[in-house]
Amino acid sequence: MEKTLSAGVLLIGDELLSGSIKDQNLAHIAVTLEQRGIRVRETRIVPDIEQEIVDALNALRSRYDYVFTTGGIGPTHDDITSDSIAAAFSVDNVIQQDVFDIIQAHLNSKNVAFTPAAQRMAYAPEGAEMIRTERSVVPGYRIENVFVMAGVPSIMRVMLDAIVETLDIGHTILSQKIHANVSEGEIAQALETIHLAHHGVEIGSYPQERESELSDYRVIFVVRGTDQVEIESACEQIMAACEAGGYAATRQN
Amino acid sequence: MEKTLSAGVLLIGDELLSGSIKDQNLAHIAVTLEQRGIRVRETRIVPDIEQEIVDALNALRSRYDYVFTTGGIGPTHDDITSDSIAAAFSVDNVIQQDVFDIIQAHLNSKNVAFTPAAQRMAYAPEGAEMIRTERSVVPGYRIENVFVMAGVPSIMRVMLDAIVETLDIGHTILSQKIHANVSEGEIAQALETIHLAHHGVEIGSYPQERESELSDYRVIFVVRGTDQVEIESACEQIMAACEAGGYAATRQN
Numbered sequence: 400m401e402k403t404l405s406a407g408v409l410l411i412g413d414e415l416l417s418g419s420i421k422d423q424n425l426a427h428i429a430v431t432l433e434q435r436g437i438r439v440r441e442t443r444i445v446p447d448i449e450q451e452i453v454d455a456l457n458a459l460r461s462r463y464d465y466v467f468t469t470g471g472i473g474p475t476h477d478d479i480t481s482d483s484i485a486a487a488f489s490v491d492n493v494i495q496q497d498v499f500d501i502i503q504a505h506l507n508s509k510n511v512a513f514t515p516a517a518q519r520m521a522y523a524p525e526g527a528e529m530i531r532t533e534r535s536v537v538p539g540y541r542i543e544n545v546f547v548m549a550g551v552p553s554i555m556r557v558m559l560d561a562i563v564e565t566l567d568i569g570h571t572i573l574s575q576k577i578h579a580n581v582s583e584g585e586i587a588q589a590l591e592t593i594h595l596a597h598h599g600v601e602i603g604s605y606p607q608e609r610e611s612e613l614s615d616y617r618v619i620f621v622v623r624g625t626d627q628v629e630i631e632s633a634c635e636q637i638m639a640a641c642e643a644g645g646y647a648a649t650r651q652n
Numbered sequence: 653m654e655k656t657l658s659a660g661v662l663l664i665g666d667e668l669l670s671g672s673i674k675d676q677n678l679a680h681i682a683v684t685l686e687q688r689g690i691r692v693r694e695t696r697i698v699p700d701i702e703q704e705i706v707d708a709l710n711a712l713r714s715r716y717d718y719v720f721t722t723g724g725i726g727p728t729h730d731d732i733t734s735d736s737i738a739a740a741f742s743v744d745n746v747i748q749q750d751v752f753d754i755i756q757a758h759l760n761s762k763n764v765a766f767t768p769a770a771q772r773m774a775y776a777p778e779g780a781e782m783i784r785t786e787r788s789v790v791p792g793y794r795i796e797n798v799f800v801m802a803g804v805p806s807i808m809r810v811m812l813d814a815i816v817e818t819l820d821i822g823h824t825i826l827s828q829k830i831h832a833n834v835s836e837g838e839i840a841q842a843l844e845t846i847h848l849a850h851h852g853v854e855i856g857s858y859p860q861e862r863e864s865e866l867s868d869y870r871v872i873f874v875v876r877g878t879d880q881v882e883i884e885s886a887c888e889q890i891m892a893a894c895e896a897g898g899y900a901a902t903r904q905n
Contacts, residue, residue: 413856416692417827418682419874420858420866422675425697429671439669441704442697444678447856451694474840475857476847506837516840553861574670584759587727587769594729603666603700604728605673608806613673621672 403625404437404569407459410444411452411470411480412550423552424469431559436569437465447471452483460487460545465566467559470550472537474517480547485524488542493525494518498538505536523547532557541565574623575634578616579641579648582606586618589640597633600624616647656878657690657822660712663697664705664723664733665803676805677722684812689822690718700724705736713740713798718819720812723803725790727770733800738777741795745775751782751791758789776800785810794818827876828887831869832894832901835859839871842893850886853877869900 408428414420422444429439440463445451452471459466471480485492499521506513520537523529527540527547534557539548541562548558579586583606594602603621607614622633634650641648661681667673675697682692693716698704705724712719724733738745752774759766773790776782780793780800787810792801794815801811832839836859847855856874860867875886887903894901 413854413876414858414874415678416682416695417686417874417876418679418692419856421679425668426671426674429669433670439671440699442669444695444697446693447854473857473859474837476840476844477854477856511835511838514837514841516844517837519840520837551859551861582764584727584767584770584773585764587729587772588767591729591769601666601700601730603672603730604726605667606726606804608804621667621670623666623670 402570404435404465404567405440405463406432406437406465406467407463408439408442409452409455409459409466409468410442411447411468412444413446413477415444415470416446424550424555427552427556428467428469428559431563432566433572435563435566436571437566438569438572447477447479449479449483449486452480453487456484456487456545460543464544466545468545468547469555472520472539472547472549474520476516478519481519481522481524484542484545484547488524488526490525492522495521495523495529498523498529502536530558530561532561534558570625572623572625573627573630574621575630575650576652577620577622577634577637577641577648577650578614579618579620579637579646580616581618581641581644581646581648583618585644586640586646589644590620590637593633593636593640596636597629599626599629600633602633602637616649655823657718657820658693658716659685659690659718659720660716661692661695662705662708662712662719662721663695664700664721665697666699666730668697668723669699677803677808680805680809681720681812684816685819686825688816688819689824690819691822691825700730700732702732702736702739705733706740709737709740709798713796717797719798721798721800722808725773725792725800725802727773729769731772734772734775734777737795737798737800741777741779743778746778747771748774748776748782751776755789783811783814785814787811823878825876825878826880826883827874828883828903829905830873830875830887830890830894830901830903831867832871832873832890832899833869834871834894834897834899834901836871838897839893839899842897843873843890846886846889846893849889850882852879852882853886855886855890869902
């Protein structure tokens with residue numbers, strides 16, 4: 400029997416915390432996992448500091464069915480993800496000889512030296528299973544319930560595609576959206592009643608800015624759950640509440 | 653004497669974890685705080701579940717000089733930030749009569765009923781100081797070292813502007829960027845040497861996708877710290893390392 404599966408996401412990198420670079424991975428991970436019936440329940444963003452990575456990883460891996468990390472598996476001194484994950488699991492960060500050989504051959508073909516600094520890309524925590532893709536000579540890997548992926552979005556996506564088919568399948572998550580020209584304050588009372596009458600679904604209410612890319616309407620309601628009948632009922636009642644108040648509303652995803 | 657000040661950020665909302673909506677607040681918060689000499693050291697994204705918010709807030713507020721939250725202060729049933737923050741501080745979530753009166757007058761002028769559901773917007777944890785702006789009749793607030801802000805980006809920004817002038821000023825953080833047409837693997841060894849010779853600065857190395865909005869070059873190096881002389885020295889050595897390898901490089905921000 401299917402159950403609800405949970406995931407934690409750990410985004411690693413100073414650049415995400417300083418605002419230099421905006422994360423482009425979380426939403427893609429969340430949407431991809433949800434198609435597998437796995438929900439992201441928590442995300443942490445930590446700097447390139449080993450103890451911070453260790454603490455966050457240990458908190459997440461004990462709480463959720465799966466953990467996905469991005470970033471810090473490149474060749475430079477600030478790429479400390481593998482050292483940190485090894486520390487979190489109390490194992491050594493060891494050379495993966497076949498990965499080493501593949502990277503070396505790749506660099507040889509480009510007449511680039513495989514320096515000791517770059518060789519760190521061929522290390523992974525003892526016991527890790529490599530996740531190889533055609534997109535990158537540096538693999539991601541799995542250790543227990545933790546999946547370690549690149550931070551560069553195009554590489555991360557290919558790694559995630561390779562990973563996702565190996566994951567257990569959770570209860571299918573369904574969602575419906577309603578866009579409405581109502582302010583949240585005006586509909587809040589009706590929404591609370593509908594919420595209390597539909598315990599198996601979550602109803603989110605998201606006010607939109609005037610220049611929103613997501614909707615021309617003032618609010619998007621998102622109804623989510625695993626029971627299609629209950630979702631349908633909640634949506635119909637939200638539509639009816641909007642219509643009763645004279646507010647334009649439409650179901651669209 | 654100025655010191656380095658730290659901040660944690662807590663982004664609250666199911667929609668951020670499901671990928672329905674991408675966060676647009678963290679980078680702005682980070683950049684704004686950094687101009688004040690305050691660095692964001694950790695970010696957590698949690699769902700609209702009270703215990704999750706309580707646990708994350710308590711972890712962050714004990715570790716960092718300041719904590720900034722976004723989201724969950726609207727009128728609907730999923731807006732549980734104030735209840736949760738009150739629980740985290742073990743105080744009651746109490747009505748703010750002046751806020752209540754202002755919202756009521758505002759809604760009266762629009763002929764909209766101020767329902768019990770919507771009245772939750774006028775509650776805040778006991779002891780909170782309101783942060784009023786002209787952008788919204790619903791204020792943000794401060795309680796001890798925690799600042800509670802709206803999730804809607806245009807409102808959050810106005811609230812943050814009102815907050816930032818009240819914060820202590822940390823050691824000025826300086827940063828320089830170098831864009832270079834080099835792969836990380838080729839420069840990693842030189843970068844490690846430069847890193848080891850400049851303990852007071854952080855050197856980040858960020859490979860760019862072909863279609864990157866940030867740079868036409870293959871890598872961006874970011875050198876950050878509080879000592880201009882040391883930053884300048886590190887930048888010069890990175891430029892020299894690129895030039896020695898025949899890689900095009902340019903300093904630009």
